[in-house]
Structure formats: C-alpha cells, structure tokens
Amino acid sequence: MSSMAGIKTAETLLNLDHICKGYGSGPKQLMAVKDICLSLKAGEFVSLLGPSGCGKSTLLRIVTGLNTATSGTVQYRGQTLKGVNPYATIVFQTFALYPWLTVEENVEIALKARGVPSTIRQDRARKLIDTIGLDGFESAYPRELSGGMRQKVGFARALAVEPELLCLDEPFSALDVLSAESLRGELMELWLNKSIPTQAILMVTHNIEEAVLMADRIVVMGKDPGRIVSEIQVHLRHPRHRKDTSFQHLVDSVYAAVAGQTRPETESLGTAPGQPGATQRLPRALLNQLAGLVEKLSDEGGRADLYRIGGELSLELDDLLPIVEAGDLLGFLSVQEGDLLLALLGQTYAEASILARKEMLAGRVLRMPVIAWIYESLRRNDNHRLAWEYFLNKLQADFGNRAEDQLDIAISWGRHAELFAYDDDTGELYLE
C-alpha cells in the first residue's frame, strides 16, 4: 500500500479553491489556469501531470506564493496564503544553485535566511550533505559537479529548512536517464522511510512513468485553458516496478487520460481571428514531423499504442502530443484509449506521391481558421503581399503574447503546404 495507509484521518495541508490565473484583461483574457480546485493531505505524494503549456508550473508557483492567483484562494492549514508560503520549498528544474557558492554554502544560505546561527547551520548542512551522499564535495562549486549531483544539492538545500510541503518542479527532467533514476530512488527512500520531516510532496512533471512510479495520486491537467481533467489514484505497492503488468496498465490509462485531452475544451475549429468566439490555436508541431508519424502509423498497420510509439520515436510526451494534436486537427489520425488510429485520409496521404501530398495538405491545412484567414487576406490584397506586423497585430487580440508563436507556426505550415511564405528582407508574407 501507499505511504498514507497508516494515517486514517490525515489533516488537510493545502487547499486550492477555484484558482484562476489570467494574463491580460478584457474578453480576450488568456487563462493560464482556470478554476482549479485541489487539496493535499498530510502523507500524500501528489503529481501534477500534463503537456507543456497546461499551467502546471504556474500552479506550483501559486501554491508556493511565488506567483499570485487572479482569483480564488490558496489556503494552507486553513489560513489564506499571503506572500511566500513559509511551509513550502521548491526543488527547481534547473537546480537554481548559486554558482559562486560552494555546495555547503548553497545549503547553508537557506538556513541563514531563516536566521539560524552559524555554528548550528554548519552542522545541519554537513549532516544533510552526508545524507544525500555528497560528503567530500562540501567545498566544491556547482560547476564541478555532474547534473545529478547538482540536483542532490538542490534537494539538500530544500530539505535543510525542513519544509512541510516539498514542491518539485520537474526536478529530474534536466538529468540524464541514469542519474534521474537513481535520484528518484533515493528520494523515495527518504520519503517512504520518513527520514525527512516532509509531510507532503507536490511534483510537477510531464513524464507519465515518473508520476506512476512515485505518486499516490496523479492529477492530470489539460490545456487551453489549464485545468484539471482527471485524478487517478495509484494504489501500487512500493517499490514499484516498471515491468509489472499492473504498472504498465496504469501507465496506459494515464497516457489515455493525457492524450485524450490534447483537444481543447471547445471541439470545433473555432472562428477566424478577429471574429467573435474562440479561435483554434495551432499546435506547435512541424508538418514534416506529422508526415513521419503518419508513415510510421501506416507501417504499423494503422493502429499503435501511443505510449510505445513515443518510446520508439524517442519523443518526449511534450514533443509527441503537439504532433498528434496536429494530425487530429487535420483529420489524419485520431486517439482512442491510448492508441493512435490512422484515419482513411491519413492512409491515403501515406501512400500518395509527393505532389499529391502537397495538394492534400494544402486542402486540409486551409481548414484551420488562422491559416485560412491569412490566405484570404493575402488573396484579397492587390499585390498578394502583407506585412508580418499586420498579421501579428490582429492575432494579438486572440492570442496575446502567444501571437508571435502562432504566426511562426502558421508561416511554417503555410510554407510546407505551399500556400504562402515569408520574405525576411521585406518582412512581408506573400502568396506562393
């Protein structure tokens, strides 16, 4: 059973009530996270899982008080949070160590900030460095250490202040596979043996296996806007093994939950930019990547496990999902219960000649409102050219600070489908 088995009525540490975080204002306000309700009990290890851009890191920063919510309340132990959460610390993705301080000084400075006198500080820092297995490296500078060792220092620093709530912001994603695996094991050992006074862990990740391996509960988030789409309890006994069938099953179902949410809340493709109503965002994928995926699917006989195909193409979830989403939007494939299904259109595409492919692609891509709108605007213009800024300004109404990104994707798609292109010298888009 999980670590919370022994606790019958665990107290609630953290409670998020209808948290929203928006950027900009007015009707076209961009919601980073919307209407998040979540609570965390003592003894729990909860993982926030979702594709990039779903606002999971933003949520973590709201929990720790590094960022503030636009609306809704954060309560910690029944008290509404104001400023930085004094019970929480973060382990950062990029370690966030001070390069000019030694390992020991990096750990000590967290204690210094809490007003711990210097003699006690040294003792505690040394002990922690021992615990995480970095003894002998006290006087080394971070740049002398490997990535895995740096993150150990990150953990030691966070644990030094004995936080009740330990927040992890993709702590293993910048490490090589082996270091990440061993560090995960060490953290779980400390946590399960209760050798650290931490009461609860909240980990942000986009790695499904990692979440299943470590967490008691997985909170799956979707994007546009960032929201909670499902919660999955993990009842597997520790230590968990990746090869177990029960583990594999759970990974599959979590994969299905995540992939099922590549579609935004609104099902239709939406209206053209500038028109009332939401506009379908273009996923951040290259069309030649999509072509590759479609061919791979065709080779596999038209159906493949999403999780497995990601592994075979060595694509992270964050890289695979946008491609899948693009395929889905263009009607080349669909997702069913964690499986990728090649649609008839996709099959035809895979078998078509290069020329025929271009034509098919042009037709399908033009269904996307952003692309169609750019294409029409260029066609209506007398010399079939319009300034890049013209499109950017209009797109900003719909996409805010993501407008430039959207325009870049649109140009890349338009070029690939030979609909329109961009002239860097004049800064204009023009019809092909």
Place this chain on the structure above:
Amino acid sequence: MKQFYYKPAFPPKPAFTIGDGLILLGLAAILYGGIRLAFDAPLVVSGPEISLSPSALPWYALLSVGRMAIAYFLSLLFSLFYGYAAARNPSARKVLMPVLDVLQSVPILSFLPVVLLSLSAIFPEHIATEISAIVLIFTSQAWNITFSFYQSITTIPSELREASAIFRFSSWLRFRALELPFAAIGLIWNSMMSWSGGWFFLMAAEIFHVGSHDFRLPGLGSYLKTAAAQGNLMAVLAGTGVLILVVVLLDQFIWRPLLAWADKFKIEMVEGDEEPSSWFLDILSRSWLMDFFQRRISPLNEWLDMSFQGKDATDIAPGASLDSKRPAWQIALAVTGLLAIIYGSFMAIALMTTLSLKDWIELGVGLLATLARVFSSLVIAMLWTIPVGVAIGTNRRLASLLQPLVQVVAAIPATALFPMLLLALLRVYGGLNIAAIALMLMGTQWYLLFNVIAGAAAIPQDLRFTTDLLGLSVLDRWRTLIIPGIFPYIITGSITASGGAWNASIVAEYVEFGGKTYATTGIGATIARATGTGNYALLLAGTLVLVISVILINRLFWQRLYRLAEERYRME
C-alpha cells in the same frame, strides 16, 4: 579574444520620443543654469606652475590616479544605486532608462567649459578645477557601468530569483548573495573600460586654456602638455613613460587580479577553456594576508546578513505587484522638476536669441566641418583596422604575439600624446586640421581594432573551411564571408569610436600652444573660443547644437545600422 569585445547597450526601439525631447530640454535647462553661474566667473584664471623636473613626476602621477579613483568610486556608487532603482522599480525605470540613454551618447567633453566656468564662480579656482576634473571623469565613467549593472540585475535567471524568494532572503542577502555576484563580471569589465575612458578625459581636464582662462591642475596631463609646449623632449618622454607605467601597473595589480578572481561569478555551468589568470592573484591568495582579511571580513558579513534578515524576512513574491499609488511628494517633485525644466529651457532659448545669424551660420559650418573630421577619422581607422584585425583574429599565433603589445599601446590615452602631435604638426600647413583628425583617430581606432579582432575570431571554422574548398577569389571571400561576418562588430566598434571622436573635437580644434593660439573651423573651436571671449550665448548654443546633433546621429544612423547588423548578420 572575446574579452576585447565591448557591446553598447541600446533600448529595443530607436525612436525619438517626447520623453527624449523632455530630457534634451532638461539638459538645456541645466546648461543654462551653469552658464548663468558662469556670468560671475572670474575674468582671469591662472593655474599653478607645472614643474617639469622628473622628481615631480611620482607626485603628479599620484594626484592623477587619485582623481581617477575618487571619480571612479563615485561612479560605482552612483551606478549601483541608479541601476538598482531602475531595475527594481518599474515606474522609476520609465524615467531613469531614457535619461541614461541620452546621457551615454552625449559628448561629455563639450560640457567641460561650462562646468569649469560655473564652478569657478562658486569655489576658489583650484578647488573648482579639481571638482570639474572629477565631475568630468565621473560623467565619462558612470553610464556604461550603470547600464551593465542594470542589465545584469534584469537578466538574472528567474529560477535563481525564485529560489531567493522561496528561502525568504532579505533584500540585503539577495543583493549580496545573488544580485551583486551575478553582476560582478560585467561591473569589472565595464570598470576597466571606464578607466581607460577616464584617462582620456583626465588628460584633457587637467589643462584647459582659452584666452585669459588658464585652468590647470598639477598632474600627468598638465605635465605632458607643459613639456610639449616648452619643447622639452626629455620631459615628454619621461611623462609618457610614467603614464604607461601607471596604466600597466594598474592593469597588473588591480584589474587582472580582479578579473581572475571574478571568474567564479560566471553563471555558465561549464569550465571555460580560456580562464583569465593573474600571477599577482596567485601570489596573493597563497599569502597569509588574504587569510587574515578573510577572517576579519567574514564575521562582519555574518553580522550584516543576520541583522538584515531579522528586519524584512517577509519578501514579496516576484510576480506580485506593488501598490501603485504615488505618494504626494513624488508628484510634487515631478511638477517642480517640470517647472524648472520649462523655466530653464525658456531662459536658455531667450539667451540664444541674442545670437546673430552670423553666429548660427558659424555653428552650422563648424558642425559640418567637425562631422567631416569625425567621419574621415573613422574611415581611416577602418582602412587599417579591418585588414589588420582580420589578420590577427584569424591567426592564433599572430594573436598571441600581438595581443599584449596592442593592449599596452591602446591603454595610452590619446589626449596625452596630443601635445607631442602638435609639436610635430603645427608648423605644417593645415597642421591643426591634421592633428585634430589624428587625435580622433588615436582615440578611436582601438575600439575598432578590438571589435574587428573579436569578429574575425568569431567566424566559425567550418565556414572558413567551406570558403577555402569553394576556391573563392580574395574579393569574393571578403564579400561573402569576412565582411558580413565582422559587420556587426564593425558597427559596434564604430559607435563607440565616433563617440570618442566627437569628444576629441573639443580639445583638438582650438589650442593655445607655446604662447600662440591655433584654431581651425569646427564646432569644438567655436565652443572653445566662446569660452575664451566670454560669449556665453554662443557657448550655450554651441554645446546644445553639438549634443543634439550627436544624439540625432546616434538615433537615426548608428542605432539603425546596429539593429540591421544584429538581425541580419549575427552568427548565432
């Protein structure tokens, strides 16, 4: 070779805004204030005698270094406060950054006459001259240090910031453990730049002689000028030797050790292949002295950290915005400032209306003449620095051979050599004209050379090999690879260089040498003559015309080129 590369800081959009106009009016108002004071300046100013005896040299050198040091510490303090305020307070930033941007492109030397005259109206003559020199050096040093500090503070990686917030650092601890270390390397590099700039201005400020106003300070600059004026070649050589010695000593005992020490503050997580080293630091860090100081300093540090930590341990989240209500005193201050600007600039304009059309024509012609000199010095500098720089930059052996030599030669402030140039050239026809261009050239060519070397060294090896394989002719090779590759570096070098050239015009176009006055057509000459004859309206108009023209040329010409270079030709 990357350590040579100096990149000016520019705001994202090079437009001329209402704010810039307001800042210029403010400058006009300040200049008017200075001129108003200058009305009461003593009519005859005569400085102390400068002794040419070699035994006076150590004392003079010490005085010059002392002035530099005082001005530098003032600049550093100013930079830390100003940069910090601009970085941390968004509403202060809206005022502070545009002001800084204008100030850094103003030719500082053009203020020298006004500063000297106005201060001598308030203080006794030698104190006034002393303060003017320090003010002048300060204004030449402060801006780029401030920009560097501001840029560092605003580019601290967000996770490092968040870490200091989540562990609840006090503002002091955050400054000491995060912000200052992060900014350290930039501060040191820019301090070195500022010192070499400072020498240029000190040499000019120690002796400024127009008409009955003979401002001078005992120091290396005045020694050199006096020696040249008297034709005392031995003294000239001795003075130059001591100056070079001082520059080299400072480099070896202050800047190199500082740089080597500051290497630990770099943010890159990999060990670099070319780490700065210093023999002096090596000796120092092995000595008991360092140990002794460290043991004295660390309890003090501890005490500071802990006492600040108690006070404001509750830091606001970086994302959380401060209450944006403005207190009444801020509004009152802004209104007062605005009124002062309006009054001052109105009076300045009123004063300038007393000028005749002939004066304005003289200013216009002078401006064009100086502009022509600035550009010809730039073109001459390019003609030799581009081939030489490319040769050095693409050849490691040549680079290691020439680098120390070039560094020492470049460290000699051009203004120190100017008297010698005069000695040699004044008898030739059009000599002052040639000497003026030569001074501009000496002050500017090094910036260009260093940048070209850095640019040539940055051209990727693969591209050079590809060009070799294609068998391009020399002309094509330069056209397709070398010129585009070093273009951004030429532009950045030219911007700094032309700034230096404008400054040089003030001291180069009008000189009193060996009891005779030499002048050529130019706005610098007009400013100097106006100072000498006490024509304050002309002095004000000349300074303003020069300042505004240089800012406009920067905005309309250089910054556009710079942006083009950054967008099109950056090899990254």
